[in-house]
Amino acid sequence: MNQPRVFLVDDHELIRSGIRTELSGSVEIVGEADQVDAAIEMILERSPDVVLLDVHMPNGGGLAVLKAVTQTPCPVRFLALSVSDAAEDVIAIIRAGARGYVTKNILGPDLTDAIYRIAAGDVVFSPRLAGFVLDAFASTGESAPLMELVDVELDQLTPRERQVLRLIARGYTYKDIATELSISSKTVESHVSSVLRKLQLSNRHQLTNWASERHLS
């Protein structure tokens, strides 16, 4: 497989240079941006395979970039990269269309691996994201603050999907999960993708929004 073409969006020069160093040699970096507007323009111009997207930036942050780019037919995949642990932010960026979420303290090889998987159309769930999603879909939540984000009646996770998410949260890799559940890695992938899809379209309001946005554009 060719090296994926990667675009970096982060407002911190230090972080960008750190990521650049870690990724050099294993992926092709086609550009960087430190502002929302510049990022949107350059992503549309260069159409990279994967955009590494910082969640927290001035003027709308990664969410603004995501929303602007996903409105166009440009086939770009997003991997959210953040130090933030606020569940709302993470869930929001996933719902807006990011294909995965990793924290910035991820180790170099793991980041490269995540980029390759995103480029291949897979979904990257870190243990923390799996935890957030389980929380968001928790049907018994006496104190689940994310309940409003997810319409539990419309889309409930299947027991198998829940099982897979739990294993991810426990620190299992997709390969470990496949062994543990005696299924193929591809099946694990498809479970995770289906969770992502439910998350992105799980609210009626969101659904109508989504539909009307499509209709307008």
Add this chain to the structure above:
Amino acid sequence: MPVTISSKPTLGVPLRPLRRSRTDCILGGVCAGIAIRLGLRERTIRIAFSVSAFVFGLGLLLYVASWIFMTRSGEDQSIGQRISHQHRDTRIVLLAVIVALGLLLAVHSFALQRVGSFAWAILFSFVAVLAVWRGASQDERVHLQALLNAAPVVGTASARGWKAIALRIIPGVILIVVGLRIMNKIGGIWGAAVPALIGAMVLIVGALIILAPWWLQTVRDLSSERRERVRIEERASMVAHIHDSVLQTLTLIERAAGSEVDVVRLARAQERELRQWLFDPNFDSDSSKAPESFAALLGTIERDVESDYGVKVELVVVGDCSADEGVRALAAAGREAAINAAKWSGASMVSIFGEVEPATISLFVRDTGSGFDLASVASDRQGIALSIRQRMSQYGGKTSIHSMIGAGTEIQLKMPRSVAHP
């Protein structure tokens, strides 16, 4: 504990508790709340209140009293409770009550039996509405603001343009003229006081409508000034925090630059503390206090293992519950397991996953290190495994240990919840 009630009354089924509705409210949601409590139609209650308002203003008084003393759905304090906790608000409301009483006594001494009871009711309602405004929660205030803006005449006060100005000035001038005409009738069949009082009131309302924009402007300026002050205070406390923790740690890191282990440990500890401070508003930095919840207990395990053994801990918690004996035992067993993994496995990371479910709490501690053969473990490690098992079985919990040489270890702990939670 805030209680949220259903949004519609179930006919014939009275439902506890009594709360003001937040979804179905014209003013304060009192009628809908009572309807839900009694299992009647909202309209019935609304008509009852409206009719009784004409009986000496009784309905009006009852309504505002309920507004103040009934807690709003989803909130934990009623307006009355909130006001009595705020000394400033208490004083303002008391002052308003005294002014109202004084006014009433003055009117009463003119022997106005016929308007008397209505005057009482209306004046006290004004005071009560003032109290409602002072004691309303932020959320309810937004609702009230919307009500005010939707009200005719008053709503145009903040609007600009010729139409708005005309809408404001014409009724204002009409009211002032009418007020003056009424005051002119002093000495007729009504005596002196009634025209004087009513005329003055009409005059004042007219003047208020005309002057409303300027008045609102001052109120807004005051509140924006207050906001500014709060912002400055917040900034000051943030600067203090960053100085106390982050800058100190950076200095320590500079000094420990030679030792990679120390730098990593310091950076991690600081990262965790800052994160907690930023994203967990209820976080109490007083570490001497025993943590009160399952998630907090796991947080201390993460912190301690990372700082004592220099191993990264990936902690994921789903759900939370308060800590009882069983939960503490579970956390203690989990701590043993995590320390075990950090000490012996040789892995650079330990994953901890805790999940609180209605009937059970599960905790998984996993590493991808060397692993061991369960059948032939050294006696000292057997001892630790036993101490985990004993802790768990004492409260009815289950332990299972999976390990493979070269692939790592996972310890699975399950504890039933002592009280069944719905």
